[in-house]
Amino acid sequence: MTFTDAEITAILLSLRIALVATLASIPFAIAVAWLLARRDFWGKAVLNGLVHLPLVLPPVVTGYLLLITFGRRGPVGEMLEACCGVVLSFRWTGAALAAAIMAFPLTVRAIRLSMEAVDPRTEAAASTLGASGFLVFLTITLPLSIPGILAGAILGFAKALGEFGATITFVSNIPGETQTIASAIYGYTQSPGGEAGTWRLMIVSIVIAMIALLLSELCARRISRRGLDL
Amino acid sequence: MTTEVSVRHRQGSFIIEADLRLEGLVTALSGPSGAGKTSLLNIIAGLVRPDEGRVVFNGEVWCDTSAGVFVPAHKRRIGYVFQEGRLFPHFNVRRNLMYGRWFRKAREGRIAPQEVIELLGIGHLLERRPGNLSGGEAQRVAIGRALISDPDLLLMDEPLASLDAARRAEILPHIEKLRDRFHLPTIYVSHMREEIERLANEIVTLDAGKVIGKI
Numbered sequence: 001m002t003f004t005d006a007e008i009t010a011i012l013l014s015l016r017i018a019l020v021a022t023l024a025s026i027p028f029a030i031a032v033a034w035l036l037a038r039r040d041f042w043g044k045a046v047l048n049g050l051v052h053l054p055l056v057l058p059p060v061v062t063g064y065l066l067l068i069t070f071g072r073r074g075p076v077g078e079m080l081e082a083c084c085g086v087v088l089s090f091r092w093t094g095a096a097l098a099a100a101i102m103a104f105p106l107t108v109r110a111i112r113l114s115m116e117a118v119d120p121r122t123e124a125a126a127s128t129l130g131a132s133g134f135l136v137f138l139t140i141t142l143p144l145s146i147p148g149i150l151a152g153a154i155l156g157f158a159k160a161l162g163e164f165g166a167t168i169t170f171v172s173n174i175p176g177e178t179q180t181i182a183s184a185i186y187g188y189t190q191s192p193g194g195e196a197g198t199w200r201l202m203i204v205s206i207v208i209a210m211i212a213l214l215l216s217e218l219c220a221r222r223i224s225r226r227g228l229d230l
Numbered sequence: 231m232t233t234e235v236s237v238r239h240r241q242g243s244f245i246i247e248a249d250l251r252l253e254g255l256v257t258a259l260s261g262p263s264g265a266g267k268t269s270l271l272n273i274i275a276g277l278v279r280p281d282e283g284r285v286v287f288n289g290e291v292w293c294d295t296s297a298g299v300f301v302p303a304h305k306r307r308i309g310y311v312f313q314e315g316r317l318f319p320h321f322n323v324r325r326n327l328m329y330g331r332w333f334r335k336a337r338e339g340r341i342a343p344q345e346v347i348e349l350l351g352i353g354h355l356l357e358r359r360p361g362n363l364s365g366g367e368a369q370r371v372a373i374g375r376a377l378i379s380d381p382d383l384l385l386m387d388e389p390l391a392s393l394d395a396a397r398r399a400e401i402l403p404h405i406e407k408l409r410d411r412f413h414l415p416t417i418y419v420s421h422m423r424e425e426i427e428r429l430a431n432e433i434v435t436l437d438a439g440k441v442i443g444k445i
Contacts, residue, residue: 125312128275128306131333
């Protein structure tokens with residue numbers, strides 16, 4: 001099985017987009033998961049709804065919303081370009097943003113579940129020993145949620161890797177810039193004689209997804225066997 | 231050392247109402263289960279904010295609802311031994327014991343970790359994880375953890391209630407030894423007559439949220 005240069009570019013670009021999307025969104029996902037798991041505040045239901053919206057909206061709607069917000073004429077897009085020279089639309093960074101937003105609900109959900117499983121009484125015990133709220137989070141809640149954070153990160157990575165609808169709407173399908181595995185497969189299916197290429201990229205998708213799942217299983221098993229050595 | 235507690239707090243279906251001035255070295259809070267003992271302890275610890283009232287420890291106002299003062303638990307310099315231990319599962323025994331020292335500066339000539347570890351007989355457990363401890367061992371570690379944090383006031387909520395009679399008889403002398411060695415003001419919740427008589431020199435009896443006796 002030999003890949004064309006364009007396919008190799010698409011594979012590497014997909015990995016880069018998914019990796020950047022996952023790493024950049026993890027801190028936000030942890031913060032949002034903590035807010036949803038541990039805090040009561042005005043507008044919590046709204047935040048919860050906003051986070052989960054990409055899960056239920058048609059991806060093309062999310063992509064279009066991204067385009068009118070982060071596009072070069074969009075309010076945020078214009079500001080980003082004026083202040084920092086950052087352009088997202090039709091760039092791979094925009095694809096990473098779209099992937100991150102589409103994966104966000106899954107990541108937040110996994111982290112939130114593992115944070116809710118941390119006994120608040122253990123956190124109270126830490127506070128009686130002199131740890132402030134933030135230090136309780138850092139020394140108790142966060143380390144005890146690591147399995148959920150890993151699971152969320154891997155799930156988010158897999159989702160980001162496969163993201164198609166929002167990405168193609170927001171950043172199109174430009175070879176070498178925004179063409180991911182998914183949009184390259186789509187391109188093949190739309191052109192005569194693309195079957196061989198479709199098969200090659202499909203196999204790559206399946207292999208990457210399997211590796212991600214095996215890795216997450218391995219992490220989970222390692223943690224449950226040895227505990228977290230901190 | 232005095233602890234003044236004068237609070238009114240609705241807790242579920244009943245109201246806790248207490249007006250107490252505790253001066254003993256070890257004060258026992260006794261009474262049937264559901265009398266509000268743990269709630270009162272949590273109010274003193276700062277884990278529960280009372281609806282109204284004041285908590286003053288040695289002249290230091292920890293809580294005064296009319297003045298809007300509330301010192302959070304982590305700034306009260308207390309040690310709290312919970313009924314169920316509540317050890318940190320992701321740390322070994324040594325890290326659990328030293329946890330309080332990460333946040334509070336130890337004071338010269340007070341509580342030395344090594345001495346606490348020896349008095350409690352837990353030196354051989356230091357590298358173990360809480361999941362691999364027996365109930366009695368875990369509870370001794372929990373007592374050590376609270377003491378090593380060098381508190382001004384020790385709060386103990388039925389620390390022996392989850393153990394069988396043999397374990398209780400084994401740990402009680404350790405608590406006595408610690409009391410005689412460190413002279414730490416202690417509020418000790420229990421409904422066990424034997425523990426109270428051996429440890430306490432002041433006994434407050436609660437029933438249905440009200441103080442019904444003080445000796």
